[in-house]
Amino acid sequence: MTTPNPAHIEYVTRLGDNALILGQRMSEWCGYAPVLEEDMALANMSLDLIGQARMLLTRVGQLEGKGRDEDQLAFLRTEMLYRNLTLCELPNADFGRTMVRNFLFASFQVLMWERLLASSDTELAAIAAKSIKEARYHAQHAGDWVVRLGDGTSESHERTQAALDYLWPYTAEFFAATPSDEAVAAAGIGPAWSELEAAWEAVVVPVLNEATLTVPARTPFKSYGKFGRHSEHLGHLLSEMQYLQRTYPGAQW
Amino acid sequence: MLTETQAWDVLHAVPDPEIPVISVTELGIVREVLARDGGLHVVVTPTYSGCPATEVISQSIHDALVAAGAGEVSVETRIAPAWTTDWITEPAKEKLRAYGIAPPGGDAPVGPQPIRFVPRKLACPRCGSTDTTRLSQFGSTACKALYRCQSCLEPFEYFKPI
Ligand SMILES: [Zn+2]
16 A cells, blocks of 8 residues: 555546545435426436545545545535535526537537546546547537527527526636646646646537537636535535435435 | 356357347347356456346356356456447447347447537438438437437337437
């Protein structure tokens, strides 16, 4: 067992928390989606993300060497210890906003997993090889819907554009540098976040154009979820997600 | 006590819980069977990382081998190399088709993929018509998509290549 590397732990925690929190958030659609097919799609994508979170948080537990497992990490941390992107915790709102978010995030995940295939952390590389196949389907699914809704009726266009205007500022956080970036990149664990920005825009913007949506300009707005400073929405999400383990500590299925 | 060969024979008869017409070995998720210390060690790999059937599968593999007299059985889940639909055997693909699920068309995609969906001509597993349209990229499970045949008008599932 080597000495825990805090930068490495933090990096994998960010990946795990993104998947966990978006998986939990998206699962709220279960039973409520506009059509049955999409209800199943959203539930299945939530399961994929939660599966990825399980592997990643298990890896975090191994790296920190404190004997914590995936469940303890998922259910027993307090809000400020979560490192997910703010975008992942925002409420679902309507189906359009859910699809725009999935598209923006899954496109980011695909690029991230592509880079992590070559991670010096072989466990992380294995998780990437598994997850990238799933993320590609998520990005395609959401991309289809973004085009269909954006280039749809005037109502669906307006709502999709409003969703994009609302979510776009939060995507700046995807690429914001963190103090551990340099150490992580130098150790070959994974890319510094800023390295993905140009590739992400190259993937996302053509689809938004196809959807006849206007890509908003960058603004000075900043969000800080990945530093543990969250929006007011995460606490509510956690209270529901953690309820069972908090009320019945150690409960098992 | 079972030999590794005998153990494989037992596993050929363990059905996938969600698609019971094919076995766990035909699905390609049993990666290794090792005789060890008078018992057996089995390595399985999940199809999708969130597949809720994974734990049921490990349990049924364990139970089937114990019932066949294997003694101590341990089942390990290993994610690398990642499962691919290329590991589904050819006879199993025919069984899927007969069951009403279109098997994965062609090899699993490798390398960067276009983000926009490119429809492929998929044959209806019931009537064979290629006049089919996709209803949803996700069917009853993450591994399948939902299609409809325009000729016989029946919906069907498609096992997506990954
Ligand atoms: Zn047909």
